Amino acid sequence: MKSVRTVIQGLPVQLVVSQEMSLPMCMRLRYEPSDPYAVRVAFTAEGSDETVEWIFGRDLLIDGLKGPVGEGDVQIWPASDRDRGALYIILKPPDGVALIRATAQDIKRFVHETEALVPRGSESECVDPDALRKHLLAEG
Numbered sequence: 277m278k279s280v281r282t283v284i285q286g287l288p289v290q291l292v293v294s295q296e297m298s299l300p301m302c303m304r305l306r307y308e309p310s311d312p313y314a315v316r317v318a319f320t321a322e323g324s325d326e327t328v329e330w331i332f333g334r335d336l337l338i339d340g341l342k343g344p345v346g347e348g349d350v351q352i353w354p355a356s357d358r359d360r361g362a363l364y365i366i367l368k369p370p371d372g373v374a375l376i377r378a379t380a381q382d383i384k385r386f387v388h389e390t391e392a393l394v395p396r397g398s399e400s401e402c403v404d405p406d407a408l409r410k411h412l413l414a415e416g
Contacts, residue, residue: 302319305317338387352365354380362378
């Protein structure tokens with residue numbers, strides 16, 4: 277199962293500063309079947325050229341739509357009933373913590389597109405073992 281298509285989706289999100297204040301940001305999600313377990317995520321503050329990039333496990337993003345998931349640097353959970361329709365993402369870089377509020381429907385749309393390319397559970401069919409071996413040996 278080889279695909280050269282890449283799924284890219286940009287969407288507006290909020291950096292939650294406090295209960296009363298949040299800052300608009302753009303979150304760009306990128307999924308490539310050549311790296312089927314990962315989603316690359318880039319955050320850009322409105323009016324800024326600076327981008328912060330993260331790599332999430334695709335399963336983490338999918339499972340976070342249903343319930344709280346993640347340990348360590350990335351945690352994802354759906355909003356409570358009173359804040360329906362939102363998805364929260366906590367990022368813990370070495371120098372702080374960021375709480376991102378996204379629209380769950382936007383994330384679901386992205387996830388469905390990735391699953392249309394590479395169904396969940398079939399990721400290993402997209403991995404080229406020879407290329408992976410070469411990459412690992414070059415790193416070591």
